[in-house]
Amino acid sequence: MAEKGNTGPLRAWHVIVAMLLITSIAAGFVDLEPTVDGFLAERTILYYRPEGAYIVELFSGLQMSIGGEAARIPGYGVAAACTGDGFTAAVVVMAEPYLAVYTGGSSAETAYIGGSFSGLSCSSESAIAASIRGDGTGVLVIYDHRAGSFKMFFLRGLEEELSRHYNPSQNYTRNHPSWGNAVPVAPGLIAIVGDEGVELIRLTAASGKLSILGVYSQSGRTIAYGSLDTKGLIVDLQGGRAVTLDFGHTVRVIAATAGSEGEITFILEHVGSGIDVGVLGEAGDSSYNLTSLRRLSLTKPYSLRGAWPGEGMVWFAASLVGDLGGYRSLAMGIEGFGTGIVGDGERHIARLLPSPSESEASVRTTSIMAEKLSPGVEFLKPTVLKSSTIEPIDLKSRSFRDTRGYSVENVITALASLAPWAALAIASLNNLPPGCPREDYVRGQPGRISHE
Numbered sequence: 001m002a003e004k005g006n007t008g009p010l011r012a013w014h015v016i017v018a019m020l021l022i023t024s025i026a027a028g029f030v031d032l033e034p035t036v037d038g039f040l041a042e043r044t045i046l047y048y049r050p051e052g053a054y055i056v057e058l059f060s061g062l063q064m065s066i067g068g069e070a071a072r073i074p075g076y077g078v079a080a081a082c083t084g085d086g087f088t089a090a091v092v093v094m095a096e097p098y099l100a101v102y103t104g105g106s107s108a109e110t111a112y113i114g115g116s117f118s119g120l121s122c123s124s125e126s127a128i129a130a131s132i133r134g135d136g137t138g139v140l141v142i143y144d145h146r147a148g149s150f151k152m153f154f155l156r157g158l159e160e161e162l163s164r165h166y167n168p169s170q171n172y173t174r175n176h177p178s179w180g181n182a183v184p185v186a187p188g189l190i191a192i193v194g195d196e197g198v199e200l201i202r203l204t205a206a207s208g209k210l211s212i213l214g215v216y217s218q219s220g221r222t223i224a225y226g227s228l229d230t231k232g233l234i235v236d237l238q239g240g241r242a243v244t245l246d247f248g249h250t251v252r253v254i255a256a257t258a259g260s261e262g263e264i265t266f267i268l269e270h271v272g273s274g275i276d277v278g279v280l281g282e283a284g285d286s287s288y289n290l291t292s293l294r295r296l297s298l299t300k301p302y303s304l305r306g307a308w309p310g311e312g313m314v315w316f317a318a319s320l321v322g323d324l325g326g327y328r329s330l331a332m333g334i335e336g337f338g339t340g341i342v343g344d345g346e347r348h349i350a351r352l353l354p355s356p357s358e359s360e361a362s363v364r365t366t367s368i369m370a371e372k373l374s375p376g377v378e379f380l381k382p383t384v385l386k387s388s389t390i391e392p393i394d395l396k397s398r399s400f401r402d403t404r405g406y407s408v409e410n411v412i413t414a415l416a417s418l419a420p421w422a423a424l425a426i427a428s429l430n431n432l433p434p435g436c437p438r439e440d441y442v443r444g445q446p447g448r449i450s451h452e
Helices: 012-027 159-163 408-430
Strands: 036-041 044-049 053-057 062-066 069-073 077-083 088-094 096-102 107-112 116-122 126-132 138-144 149-156 182-186 189-194 197-205 210-218 221-228 231-236 241-246 251-258 264-270 274-282 288-298 302-309 314-320 329-334 340-343 348-354 362-366 368-373 376-380 384-388 398-402 439-441 449-451
Touching: 036 044, 036 053, 044 077, 044 088, 044 302, 044 314, 044 329, 053 077, 053 088, 062 077, 062 088, 062 096, 069 096, 069 107, 077 116, 088 116, 088 126, 096 126, 096 138, 107 138, 107 149, 116 210, 126 182, 126 189, 138 182, 138 189, 149 197, 159 182, 182 210, 182 221, 189 210, 197 210, 210 251, 210 302, 231 264, 231 368, 241 251, 241 288, 251 314, 264 302, 264 314, 288 314, 288 362, 329 348, 340 398
Parallel strands: 231 251, 251 302
Antiparallel strands: 036 329, 036 398, 044 053, 053 062, 062 069, 077 088, 088 096, 096 107, 107 384, 116 126, 116 182, 126 138, 138 149, 149 376, 182 189, 189 197, 197 368, 210 221, 221 231, 221 251, 231 241, 241 362, 251 264, 264 274, 274 288, 288 348, 302 314, 314 329, 340 348, 439 449
């Protein structure tokens, strides 16, 4: 019997230790989480963009920021907000709606809209606000950042249809701005603003109540989203396709954005029971498949304040409940793929977990009619006022960006993925081919081995 030290051929426990070491190292590098941009503040966040623009709601008025400058506009309630490149915009209400735009400095411009506010959209260059007057006239107020001026259009010829949606006493509790050059005017009516003027598109379903909450328009692609009866709805206007998401309970799509390779990332609200972040992928038969659905889980109870599409990400804002002495509000932009923990560098804020509703999902292509309308469009010069601003307050806020993280979830996930290989390696060591020696420690004699 030959004597050896503690060295020799691999044993099962060697494999286990090696796998644990490899897993622990790999877990810090494996990107299990989606890319996330976020903003935390002690005020109610209405809108945020990682370029440094934000809008928050105060007890009386709002605070708008662009770049390194910020200002407060007192006295207004806020119905919706969004930002572009070099400006922030909000539909503010004091008896009637106005479009307020801040570009820096000590003042903001406010254009009178009037009527019943119905939609707001921002792009890199402009902001578009839509409203319906009491006589059924549709109104579009457009701020062109390149020209630094406002335009107003009256939409004629649809008075009977639009007057049904006039509601001057509407209480705005959610912020659902669109992104791009398109904006909802009524539940099934979309206005697209281009260099040639204003184009209206009416969306109708063969059966069911259709409601469009927002529009994403970028690089020649326009996606409308909302609900059809109790189902979530996404309409790809360029592709001529519409998709419903049915879960057996009331859901609606509150934000959607087009990604690369035809993907659509969206936020789905399960009314009364939480929100999911999902991804639709194009199938070969001109339809869509649900390729990912993740439940958003925050570390504290929250009240959803709004959602909106961005360039490559979907965003949501929430007020945290019971966060005494700390941050009270959160805005976060997130991609649809991935499972893991999202943090601000100090504590965990949110998790994307497998959705409990994924097994219930029924995704179907449906028929939606898109009709181009030719209304009378009248150009007017809007009334624009200089709104006084006051010094901004300290929000005790911070922005954060997270693309990956080292966490217990990462380690567990990596272990789960490596477990089959570890089991195979151990089984191979315990079942060596005939003629191969097997070495074991001699009991009670450390450093001694026996050959069988």
